[in-house]
Amino acid sequence: MITITRENNMELMARYPDNYFDLAIVDPPYGILNKTKRGGDYKFNMDEYSQWDVKPNDDYFNELLRVSKNQIIWGGNYFGQLWLKSEYNKGFIIWDKNQPETLNNFSMAEMAWSSLDKPSKIFRFSVRKNRNKIHPTQKPVELYEWLLKMYANQGDKILDTHLGSGTIAIACYNAGLSLTACEISETYYLKALDKIKEVIPESAIHTNDLDAFSLTFPEQTKSKNGLYKQYQEQVEQLRLFKEERAKYYAGVR
Numbered sequence: 001m002i003t004i005t006r007e008n009n010m011e012l013m014a015r016y017p018d019n020y021f022d023l024a025i026v027d028p029p030y031g032i033l034n035k036t037k038r039g040g041d042y043k044f045n046m047d048e049y050s051q052w053d054v055k056p057n058d059d060y061f062n063e064l065l066r067v068s069k070n071q072i073i074w075g076g077n078y079f080g081q082l083w084l085k086s087e088y089n090k091g092f093i094i095w096d097k098n099q100p101e102t103l104n105n106f107s108m109a110e111m112a113w114s115s116l117d118k119p120s121k122i123f124r125f126s127v128r129k130n131r132n133k134i135h136p137t138q139k140p141v142e143l144y145e146w147l148l149k150m151y152a153n154q155g156d157k158i159l160d161t162h163l164g165s166g167t168i169a170i171a172c173y174n175a176g177l178s179l180t181a182c183e184i185s186e187t188y189y190l191k192a193l194d195k196i197k198e199v200i201p202e203s204a205i206h207t208n209d210l211d212a213f214s215l216t217f218p219e220q221t222k223s224k225n226g227l228y229k230q231y232q233e234q235v236e237q238l239r240l241f242k243e244e245r246a247k248y249y250a251g252v253r
């Protein structure tokens with residue numbers, strides 16, 4: 001099951017016990033859009049993005065490491081505290097964007113810090129021809145598919161605390177891997193759902209509302225399926241989320 005909620009990731013993580021997720025693949029804001037000359041892609045409304053382009057603090061990273069057994073964290077080069085978490089940092093990951101070196105405003109690569117005791121790896125993939133971006137820092141489905149192939153096992157529970165465009169959800173669905181993800185911005189949350197719905201069959205949609213969206217894999221809801229336990233756990237989590245939301249709305253409206 002893929003479960004996406006519109007909420008602050010600290011609220012999401014607070015609902016889960018230690019080490020619940022097998023692998024967190026996250027892409028927090030690097031906190032640089034207001035500091036770079038160009039400030040990102042002109043196509044996007046930077047006022048919207050700059051509201052959330054705030055680097056997460058230590059509380060976020062501590063909570064992330066509490067709820068997940070392993071982590072892949074994009075923008076690792078911006079988060080100095082991660083490199084002190086281990087005596088050595090072996091398994092970092094590079095996404096080589098195949099950019100011409102003459103384009104001074106765009107970085108040619110992105111780096112992810114990882115907790116994995118694996119050789120470092122490079123994924124080469126260009127997104128220069130992608131004219132359908134819906135998010136200023138959108139990562140391609142192909143990158144997430146490669147990460148899942150390299151670092152996830154069948155039956156793993158994946159966490160993404162910063163959904164953005166939703167490309168990771170498409171990759172998880174294609175790989176049959178359970179994903180729990182959230183996005184704080186209503187605009188990006190709704191855009192991500194539209195993107196996901198373009199490529200996922202409508203019959204897979206389990207819940208579709210303003211604050212929560214979920215998809216099931218074929219046959220997952222049948223108890224003889226290996227993914228049934230994860231389905232039950234995620235349905236229970238959605239119930240808890242909706243209960244909290246109802247209380248919140250009752251209090252403020």
Ligand SMILES: C[S@@+](CC[C@H](N)C(=O)[O-])C[C@H]1O[C@@H](n2cnc3c(N)ncnc32)[C@H](O)[C@@H]1O
Pocket residue numbers: 007008009010027028029030052053135137138139140161162163164165166167168182183184185188
């Ligand atoms: C760098 S982008 C993620 C891009 C994503 N990996 C993609 O491929 O589209 C970070 C996203 O995290 C969201 N965000 C920022 N702070 C958040 C928080 N505390 N809780 C949940 N989402 C947050 C932002 O709105 C933004 O969409």
